[in-house]
Amino acid sequence: MKFRQTMPLALLMLGAATMPMAAAAQSTTAETAAPAISLDTLRGLTETLSSDEFEGRAPGTPGEELTINLLAERFAAAGLQPGNNGSWFQDVPLVELTADPATTAFSFTANGETTDLAYGSEMVIGTRRVVSTIDVENAELVFVGYGINAPERNWNDYEGLDMTGRIAVILVNDPDYQTMTNEGLFEGRAMTYYGRWTYKYEEAARQGAAGAIIVHETEPAAYGWNVVESSWSGPQLNMDAADNHMDRSAFEGWVTNDAARAMLAAAGQDLDALSEAARQPGFSAVPLGITASAHLDNSIRREASRNVIAILPGSERPDEYVIHTAHWDHLGRCTPAPDGDDICNGALDNATGTAGLVALAEAHAAAGAPARSLIFLAVTAEESGLLGSAYYGNNPVVPAAQTVGGINMDGLNIVGPANNVVVVGYGKSELEAYLERAATAQGRRVEPEPSPERGSFFRSDHFSLARVGIPMLYASSGEDLVDGGAEAGSAAVEDYIVNRYHGPSDEYNPDWDWSGAVQDLELYYTIGRALAETTEWPNWNPDAEFRGARDASRPASD
Ligand SMILES: [Zn+2]
Incomplete structure (x- = not known):
């Protein structure tokens, strides 16, 4: 509906009608009766x-x-009182990067043959770095399983690996997500933070990777490719930081399951076999012996948004x-x-x-x-x-x-x-x-x-x-x-x-x-x-x- 009538502010301020508070009525503790929720x-x-x-x-x-x-x-x-040194607001500095879809590119090269993946339908990439151009050329792809470094669980998919100048290919979720219970090294079926895609990129960046690519799979990701595609296209907001996020990998992204299979097949590998290996403790990352390239042209816009903070x-x-x-x-x-x-x-x-x-x-x-x-x-x-x-x-x-x-x-x-x-x-x-x-x-x-x-x-x-x-x-x-x-x-x-x-x-x-x-x-x-x-x-x-x-x-x- 486009022409919704909004209620005047003055009317909202009246806020008199309330509902009785059931919890207070049932409470057996000595707590004083709580006021109603309006x-x-x-x-x-x-x-x-x-x-x-x-x-x-x-x-x-x-x-x-x-x-x-x-x-x-x-x-x-x-x-209530303003919560931020006399102000109701806290400035949140943001930076918006919009990649030109016409020049966004990701390709892999095996045996002298280069395969371009289609932006949107086969892959999405972006960058956290606040720069106008990203160019990664012929960087080696390394399959790093679930891309997890969890010392407290005695698990490190990057063990002994130098990721500098290389691109990590990573599975979504964590190694025991197929377990039916919530028991296990990574809490079984429950997703730990190690399973979340944001973690995958953070860890790849800590490892010094030039790029990080997650292999999409609907069930462990908990959403379809359409969600990945729509949320990774158009303007991307991020925190505006003094270091312009140069500590992040040059690019981050996802490939569809089919595209990942094709890419791994070009390296003589099989996604299912690699995934099975990645679930085993002691898994070692697999350098794929093939390279990939990525290109992005960003327009950059800075803006501030605000949190609202009230205090009693x-x-x-x-x-x-x-x-x-x-x-x-x-x-x-x-x-x-x-x-x-x-x-x-x-x-x-x-x-x-x-x-x-x-x-x-x-x-x-x-x-x-x-x-x-x-x-x-x-x-x-x-x-x-x-x-x-x-x-x-x-x-x-x-x-x-x-x-x-x-x-x-x-x-x-x-x-x-x-x-x-x-x-x-x-x-x-x-x-x-x-x-x-x-x-x-x-x-x-x-x-x-x-x-x-x-x-x-x-x-x-x-x-x-x-x-x-x-x-x-x-x-x-x-x-x-x-x-x-x-x-x-x-x-x-x-x-x-x-x-x-x-x-x-x-x-x-x-x-x-x-x-x-x-x-x-x-x-x-x-x-x-x-x-x-x-x-x-x-x-x-x-x-x-x-x-x-x-x-x-x-x-x-x-
Ligand atoms: Zn919400």
Whole structure:
């Protein structure tokens, strides 16, 4: 719909109608009754943020100005304070690289014969380096299996290898992803960070590789080639860094499974045999004895986007912080639907979570300051690769070591209350004890995510804070709906993924049932409040990827 009527700001500010707080009513603890989560805030803010006037909230567009100013107004009206030295905003310097598709090239040469792969249908490449031209000529290809260097798991696919001037050919996911359980050196079916494509490029760069190419395969990647192709074409946003990312490989990319087979066959190798070998402990990388070349011409544009940061100072230990996060950005103008609608409104993703962030802030402010401070962080450029949260993680307005822990929201439940709560990244942190208590008080079960192989834990903003050690929880309603059970729940999820996810039809619907979102927000409120009142410092569990980062930043953890 193109001509959506937006609600005037003044009307939004009234926010009077609320829903009773079920969790508080059922609570058997001595906690004081919590204030209600405002349904008006959830509805009104989601409708406004996802209106066509906001143009899909892409970073650097007029939609950004509207969004961040509205959020600052709402936080101020709720009685919070600006979180960044008197400002509501934190500048996030970004750089946009747009490769000329006409001159983007990747080819391999074997036995004097050069094969060009077609950009888009057979390969995609790009660069993190902020330079106008990339040229890699006749660099040797090396098959490095899963491209993992994990000393704590005694696994190094780069053992004894000098990758300088060479191109790594890498499998997606991790060596034991085909296991049916979550047990194993790389947590079995569950994807570890070593399985994530972003890790593959980071490690190849650390090894000094000139280029890194991932072999696409739908099942272990968790998405089809079409997703790779669309997300790697057009302008690519990245953090603007002083070193212009010259520490990264000259180019990074993906090839289709068929193209990879052809490339390996030209080297006298078989992808299936190599993959089988790569899953075995002690695997040694295979120099392929053939070369590849890559070329890119970039146009470069710099821009700043902004995170929005509000704070409710603590009454007793204001220099200890509990954080709630949600990304405000979405895709902006996008591929038009058949009806011509070219605005990806991002109503569910993540106008709902952003509205939830404001609703939580209002509820906490209404209850009065807890012992510790509460930070409400609405980050930018999540859709471009978690850039706003990554920037915050590297440049936090308060020390990461003083940030007790937090909760991220990305897409609220708009299909009614659920009997279960699903944890993405289950088993990683001691925050789950807080969740267990709060969920039990609501009469709900806590369960692991049903598809840990998708690597969802690495795909929203909590991960950026986890990487710097801050314990983060990412949990929400499961599919077992109070009304209709698992069948209704999975049908609703399927409908969203197939018909709305990242498309122009992710639009606000006045018929949404908000009671499930309110149930989840009550849960987040209870956990956030408990963390803000306790003197505890919950940590990552000993085997979690981020425990080391936390212990390093809080050596005297009590
Ligand atoms: Zn999202």
